[in-house]
Amino acid sequence: MNNSILNNKRIREVFPEQSIITKLNSGDKLIIKSGIDPTTTDLHFGHLLGLMLLKDFIRLGHRVIFILGDFTAQLGDGIERPQLSLSQTKENSEKLILFLNKFFNSDNFHIRKQSEWFENITFEKLISHFSKISLRKLLSRGTTDEKLSANVNMNLHEFIYPVLMAIDSIETKPDIEMGSIEQKFNLEICRELMEKKGIEPEDVIINQRLRGIDGSEKMSKSQNNFIGIFENTDIQVEKILKIPNDLIFEFLDLLTDITAEEINGLRKSNNWLEAKKLLIFNVLILFHDATDVQNAWNDCMNHGLRNIKNINLKLTEIKGSSIVKILLKKGFITSKREIKRNILSGKIKLNGKGISQEMLDKILIKGDQITIGKNIILNITD
Numbered sequence: 177m178n179n180s181i182l183n184n185k186r187i188r189e190v191f192p193e194q195s196i197i198t199k200l201n202s203g204d205k206l207i208i209k210s211g212i213d214p215t216t217t218d219l220h221f222g223h224l225l226g227l228m229l230l231k232d233f234i235r236l237g238h239r240v241i242f243i244l245g246d247f248t249a250q251l252g253d254g255i256e257r258p259q260l261s262l263s264q265t266k267e268n269s270e271k272l273i274l275f276l277n278k279f280f281n282s283d284n285f286h287i288r289k290q291s292e293w294f295e296n297i298t299f300e301k302l303i304s305h306f307s308k309i310s311l312r313k314l315l316s317r318g319t320t321d322e323k324l325s326a327n328v329n330m331n332l333h334e335f336i337y338p339v340l341m342a343i344d345s346i347e348t349k350p351d352i353e354m355g356s357i358e359q360k361f362n363l364e365i366c367r368e369l370m371e372k373k374g375i376e377p378e379d380v381i382i383n384q385r386l387r388g389i390d391g392s393e394k395m396s397k398s399q400n401n402f403i404g405i406f407e408n409t410d411i412q413v414e415k416i417l418k419i420p421n422d423l424i425f426e427f428l429d430l431l432t433d434i435t436a437e438e439i440n441g442l443r444k445s446n447n448w449l450e451a452k453k454l455l456i457f458n459v460l461i462l463f464h465d466a467t468d469v470q471n472a473w474n475d476c477m478n479h480g481l482r483n484i485k486n487i488n489l490k491l492t493e494i495k496g497s498s499i500v501k502i503l504l505k506k507g508f509i510t511s512k513r514e515i516k517r518n519i520l521s522g523k524i525k526l527n528g529k530g531i532s533q534e535m536l537d538k539i540l541i542k543g544d545q546i547t548i549g550k551n552i553i554l555n556i557t558d
Contacts, residue, residue: 181200181232181233181236182196182197182200184229184232185384185429185430185436186225186226186228186229186232186383186384186430187229187381187382187383187384188357188382188383188384188385189357189360189381189382190379190380190381190382191379191380192379195379196352196379196381199351199352199379204351205237205238205239206233206238206239206351206352207238207239207240207241207348207349207350207351207352208230208233208238208239208240208241208350208351208352208353208354209240209241209242209243209344209345209348209350209352209353209354209378210226210230210240210241210242210243210353210354210355211242211243211244211245211344212242212243212244212245212272213244213245213248213249213257213265214244214245214246214249214265214266214268214269214272215249215257215258215260215265215268215542215543216268216541216542216543216544217268217271217272217406217527217543217544218397218404218405218406218527218543218544218545219272219275219404219405219406220395220397220402220403220404220405221386221395221402221403221405221427221431221459222385222386222394222395222396222402223405224386224405224431224459224462225383225384225385225386225430225431226354226355226356226383227276227279227280228431229354229381229383230242230280230285230354231280234280234282234284234285237284238284239284239285239286240280240284240285240286241286241288241348241350242276242285242286242287242288243288243289243290243344243348244269244272244273244287244288244289244290245265245290245341245344246262246265246266246269246289246290246291247262247265247290247291247294247340248290248337248340248341249265249268250262250265251333251334251336251337251340252333252334258491258542262291264541266289266291268543269289271527273287275405275406275463278463279462279463288347288348290340290344292347293343293347294340294343297343305339305342305343305346305369305373306336306339308368308369308372308373309338309339309342309365309368309369311335313365313368314335314338314339314365315335317338317361318361320334320335337362338361338362338365338366339365339369341359341362341365341366342362342365342366342368342369342370343369344366345366345369345370345378346369346370346373346375349370349375350378351378351379352378352379352380352381353366353378353379353380353381354380354381354382354383355380355381355382355383356382356383356385357382357385359382360380360382363378363380363382364380366378367380384430386427386430386431387423387426388401388402389401389402389403389415389416389418389419389423390420391420391423397543397555397557398488398557400488400555403415403416404528404545405463406527406528406545407528407545407547407553408525408528408547409460409464409468409469409471409472410472410475410476411547411553412456412460412464412472413456413460413469413472413473413475413476414476416452416455416456417452417476419452421446421448422448424448424451424452424455425439425442425443425448425451427455428442428451428454428455431455431458431459432454432455432458432459433458434454434458439451442454453473456469456473457469457473460472485552485553487552487553487554487555488555488557489502489506489554489555489556489557490556490557491541491542491556491557494540494556496539497539497540498536498537498538498539498540499524499526499531499535499536499537499538499540499546500512500515500536500537502540502546502554503515503524503546503548506554508548508552508554509548515536516533518548518549519531519532519533519536523548523549524546524547524548525546525547526538526544526545526546527544527545528545528547540556541556542556542557543556544556
């Protein structure tokens with residue numbers, strides 16, 4: 177039965193369950209909607225879990241429509257997400273598009289940008305959508321209630337995010353939408369607006385959450401407990417090897433298709449090193465050359481783990497500084513001559529790629545990551 181996918185280990189919750197079962201048993205090729213806001217060009221293994229679940233649906237012949245929220249990414253939330261311009265979100269989208277198309281490599285995977293419909297939407301149509309959702313409903317959202325109770329200032333644009341996300345569903349008419357637990361309220365709004373517009377409401381799948389590599393509830397760049405998808409291979413290998421031994425089996429279960437029996441065998445024998453090796457060679461090859469992964473593994477085994485400095489720099493702290501100013505001001509590089517030497521040797525990288533002399537004046541934004549050699553990682557956060 178097709179509904180066996182509902183037993184997928186990467187699924188946390190579904191609703192309404194009977195409707196999804198009926199759709200999966202129909203034999204129809206379904207449209208599965210998901211997406212991400214390109215607030216940065218960065219992705220981490222927490223995102224990877226949801227992407228792998230989408231791959232599972234594609235293997236069954238279903239079609240994925242992946243929304244790049246180049247309009248909702250502009251909103252900000254007053255706390256963690258800064259307001260961005262449309263040009264910034266479109267620029268961020270380009271790197272994500274290259275990665276996503278390579279990762280899925282399927283005719284059943286389609287990327288849609290919100291700008292396709294929001295750049296030309298009429299005021300009349302927008303008002304028609306907004307008039308279907310009550311303010312009381314929007315105020316009932318948990319995080320909104322928490323902010324208001326804490327007297328946190330909220331501006332009007334912060335309330336419209338769920339409705340804009342629902343308009344995506346009006347435009348694409350998915351059978352099922354998949355998202356994280358943080359998106360549950362927004363997904364309920366999507367269903368409500370579709371129904372009020374006379375469209376069969378999408379069903380919802382909530383994917384599991386991946387814990388941080390420190391064992392905390394959620395992997396997050398702001399918490400500095402993440403493994404970045406665009407990080408250097410050797411850094412990823414070292415981060416995986418530093419995951420607490422009792423946590424590695426959970427990562428192996430959620431991020432690979434290795435059987436539960438094999439994972440349980442590794443857990444019972446406490447063979448955490450083999451578990452970490454399996455995670456490295458099953459996951460990193462999804463977006464790295466196999467030879468690079470093997471070399472990074474060999475390097476760690478031959479020379480041991482390095483003392484990696486993983487440093488967060490807040491946007492307010494760097495105040496719109498360029499790469500060269502940050503490296504000099506923070507003392508990571510002592511002179512412009514040393515910077516040039518490191519550039520020529522490929523030791524300084526931005527978001528996993530080598531940089532040129534001209535790029536040194538680039539103003540950094542949230543989500544950017546500078547690596548200096550194999551031991552220093554600078555993460556730009558809020």
